[in-house]
Amino acid sequence: MIELINSIRKYNFWDANPVDTGYRRTAYTDKIGQCIGNKLIKVLVGQRRAGKSYILRQIASKLISQGVKSENILYINKEYMELITLRSVIELEELYKAYLQELKPEGKVYLFIDEIQYIEGWERFVNSHSQDFAEPCELFISGSNSNLLSGELATLLSGRYVKFEVFPFSYTEYCGITEQEVGINSYKKYLQSGALPELFNLSGDEMKQNYISSIKDTVMLRDIVSRYKVKDIKLLDNLFVYLVNSAANIVSVTNIINFFASKKRKTNYETLSTYITYLENSFLVHRAERYNIKGKDTISGNCKFYLNDLSYRNYLYSGYGYGLGYLLENAVYLSLRRAGYQVYVGTIKDAEVDFVAIKGDRKLYLQVTLQLTEEQTVEREYRSLKLIDDNFDKYVVSMDDYKIPTNEGIEHLSAWNLDKVLGS
Structure with missing residues (x-):
């Protein structure tokens, strides 16, 4: 898993990497920004290629500009080729532990997971880490299906998430x-x-x-x-x-x-x-x-x-x-x-x-x-x-x-x- 962490370095802000954040969509980042600093899971839903990934990276960039250390931010996009083998919640947990071991972040970790619906059992990971008091973690996730938070999952996370629907440009x-x-x-x-x-x-x-x-x-x-x-x-x-x-x-x-x-x-x-x-x-x-x-x-x-x-x-x-x-x-x-x-x-x-x-x-x-x-x-x-x-x-x-x-x-x-x- 350490090798996998190294393979996704180019997509993260570590080592002062220049990460493409696209056109600033302040209508979304300002609204989401009002919900940062708590244990609520921030959920972005919307059509594929509507801009969810850019918004997640813009939020991460803004956190860094506000003093959060880059090593305290982990960005995962399930659609990257490097993560094609990342299919289950167990593998996701192993990847997260490898990140903690390699980057050694101190304090709260800000975890961004893009197109999370392709990881089987992801809800158990999100439910667990959003409530982890020993190793505090604030989660931002995205998905391309409106049923991402339906049925049993909505019950499981009831009252602990806030959802934002992302549309193409206004x-x-x-x-x-x-x-x-x-x-x-x-x-x-x-x-x-x-x-x-x-x-x-x-x-x-x-x-x-x-x-x-x-x-x-x-x-x-x-x-x-x-x-x-x-x-x-x-x-x-x-x-x-x-x-x-x-x-x-x-x-x-x-x-x-x-x-x-x-x-x-x-x-x-x-x-x-x-x-x-x-x-x-x-x-x-x-x-x-x-x-x-x-x-x-x-x-x-x-x-x-x-x-x-x-x-x-x-x-x-x-x-x-x-x-x-x-x-x-x-x-x-x-x-x-x-x-x-x-x-x-x-x-x-x-x-x-x-x-x-x-x-x-x-x-x-x-x-x-x-x-x-x-x-x-x-x-x-x-x-x-x-x-x-x-x-x-x-x-x-x-x-x-x-x-x-x-x-x-x-x-x-x-x-x-x-x-x-x-x-x-």
């Missing part, structure tokens, strides 16, 4: 990394590209297309097919294409069954429901349930699905003819989720409200439309919000490059100013 981060000014021109480019961090190191649409295709295939094969023993891989892929095509539209499993039937493809409710759950668990898509605004409860059945990143539509399935309005609604959904809101599709009387966003005791209602240049559009978009008789904030978000006056308490927002309002 519009604010996009402007930062591309050095563009906030406004309609850069926001259009944002909608028509993608926000996975590695995209910004690539040049040319063909290279970006190949990268996004490889990401999708890797998520499908490693995080879904291999994990869940999926038999009909073609159906899984076709289902994802269908959800990309239907994003921002109300759909049901019955709709999907009928669609595949029209293509002479037989399937059933249970299989499709299960496959949709797999796509959600791997963070490729997100479900927005319908919400009864008057009754203040969710409505089972039909719902909407949104993509975790617009690059899947823009680089892989751009031939469906959807315009900016489709992309804008998806982008607004992601902005709300990044800001920590639970997001629903609202219904009131015979009208639909694009988003009901809830965080703690705060609630927002939002309508999303491309432009408010026609009187009919203004009447339609404001009508559903006017039906809501509570005092929570109501917004119409559009791509109009001017401020529309407040209408019966309903504020207008240009889409590129949404992050500022949400504080994300």
Whole structure:
């Protein structure tokens, strides 16, 4: 194991190694930083290649800048070739002991384990070391499956972890990394590209297309097919294409069954429901349930699905003819989720409200439309919000490059100013 420790030296901050920490994502590091200094396990979840590894390294770097010795930080990424043989909790424990023997850290150890779900029995290691009073250890772990902390594990670690969901770059981060000014021109480019961090190191649409295709295939094969023993891989892929095509539209499993039937493809409710759950668990898509605004409860059945990143539509399935309005609604959904809101599709009387966003005791209602240049559009978009008789904030978000006056308490927002309002 000492040899293995030496092989991962280049990935750690020991010996003043220059470690790539990427573009600073302060929205995450500041939020996580508020939870450092206790025995809570910090858990980062999110789609593969959304930037979890960079955020972990940024936290480690920040700790060092605050006076933590580099030898007190161990960073392990299960996807590195050097750690391909690291498969069980016993081997993980041996690696940790070898690190303690080789580096001889004094005081608290800060342990970062990336893509921890590939280590069988990892939860026993985390549970044990997070509560070790003799050799204090603060743990930061990441995974690419939303069920990382489900079932028995959630019970085992109940009250002893805090979870952060990592999304691709926000519009604010996009402007930062591309050095563009906030406004309609850069926001259009944002909608028509993608926000996975590695995209910004690539040049040319063909290279970006190949990268996004490889990401999708890797998520499908490693995080879904291999994990869940999926038999009909073609159906899984076709289902994802269908959800990309239907994003921002109300759909049901019955709709999907009928669609595949029209293509002479037989399937059933249970299989499709299960496959949709797999796509959600791997963070490729997100479900927005319908919400009864008057009754203040969710409505089972039909719902909407949104993509975790617009690059899947823009680089892989751009031939469906959807315009900016489709992309804008998806982008607004992601902005709300990044800001920590639970997001629903609202219904009131015979009208639909694009988003009901809830965080703690705060609630927002939002309508999303491309432009408010026609009187009919203004009447339609404001009508559903006017039906809501509570005092929570109501917004119409559009791509109009001017401020529309407040209408019966309903504020207008240009889409590129949404992050500022949400504080994300």
